[in-house]
Amino acid sequence: MAGVYDKNAEQYAQGRPRYPKEWFSMLASLTPEHKVAWDAGTGSGQAALSVAEHYDQVIATDVSAAQLEHAAKHPKVQYIHTPISTSEDELISKLGGDNSIDLIISATAVHWFDLPLFYSVVNRVLKKPHGIIAVLTWDGMRDLKNSMKLLREAMLPYSDPRLYHTLQGYRKLPFPFESVGYGSEGSPLELEMEIETTFDDFVKSLKTLAAIIKAKEQGVELISDGILEEMKREWGDIIGRRKLYYTACMLVGKPKSD
Numbered sequence: 001m002a003g004v005y006d007k008n009a010e011q012y013a014q015g016r017p018r019y020p021k022e023w024f025s026m027l028a029s030l031t032p033e034h035k036v037a038w039d040a041g042t043g044s045g046q047a048a049l050s051v052a053e054h055y056d057q058v059i060a061t062d063v064s065a066a067q068l069e070h071a072a073k074h075p076k077v078q079y080i081h082t083p084i085s086t087s088e089d090e091l092i093s094k095l096g097g098d099n100s101i102d103l104i105i106s107a108t109a110v111h112w113f114d115l116p117l118f119y120s121v122v123n124r125v126l127k128k129p130h131g132i133i134a135v136l137t138w139d140g141m142r143d144l145k146n147s148m149k150l151l152r153e154a155m156l157p158y159s160d161p162r163l164y165h166t167l168q169g170y171r172k173l174p175f176p177f178e179s180v181g182y183g184s185e186g187s188p189l190e191l192e193m194e195i196e197t198t199f200d201d202f203v204k205s206l207k208t209l210a211a212i213i214k215a216k217e218q219g220v221e222l223i224s225d226g227i228l229e230e231m232k233r234e235w236g237d238i239i240g241r242r243k244l245y246y247t248a249c250m251l252v253g254k255p256k257s258d
Contacts, residue, residue: 018046019136021050036100038059038095038125039060040104042061042079043062043064043109045074048077058076060077062081063082088120091121092124104134106133122177132252136251137169138193139169144231144235145234151222155212156211158218158220163210169249170249173251178254180254182252188250191249194244195246203223
């Protein structure tokens with residue numbers, strides 16, 4: 001993941017859609033303590049900033065040093081570079097040790113992880129029995145259906161196999177945790193995410209997608225003139241900002257009791 005986004009870290013920080021703050025409020029309501037949260041795969045820190053509204057400290061980690069350089073600073077957020085070579089014990093030490101985390105969140109990132117390693121760390125660092133892990137992603141759009149269908153088809157040859165889980169809306173994602181009522185393994189909670197954006201900013205957000213970045217590095221522009229014209233047609237005559245609706249999903253759980 002680091003290699004995909006390193007060269008485009010500034011664009012990623014500016015262009016990625018934000019998850020609703022209400023979702024983070026809901027997740028915070030599930031933990032009895034609000035001392036430490038971990039944002040795993042923080043990227044440029046969008047989720048970490050929202051989590052920081054509810055926890056005393058947020059540890060935000062990522063394998064990409066370039067991404068972290070463009071992350072928004074916050075007094076409660078500690079950004080830590082965790083290269084792929086970081087061992088399980090090293091990572092746990094950076095996070096504060098076993099049984100130290102109230103909430104773990106991974107927003108549009110867990111599908112990139114070594115899942116057995118990540119889940120092993122999760123089970124060690126989450127507080128027992130009330131620590132919470134939440135993974136979420138957005139996987140499509142309700143609007144601009146034709147142009148988005150054309151773009152998705154163009155992206156397929158350049159899509160990393162690890163994106164399979166997000167394209168499937170996390171329905172096939174292993175999630176070995178006890179459900180707390182917000183989705184469970186094989187049955188994620190389906191959500192809708194509303195954003196307001198301009199046409200230009202929307203196109204910028206598309207250019208942060210991994211497949212589009214990969215294609216561009218190979219000299220291929222996936223957002224072709226034809227697709228761009230179809231986007232404009234579906235966008236309509238709206239000047240300035242308009243609402244768009246993304247489809248999203250969430251899995252939330254706690255460590256299984258022995």
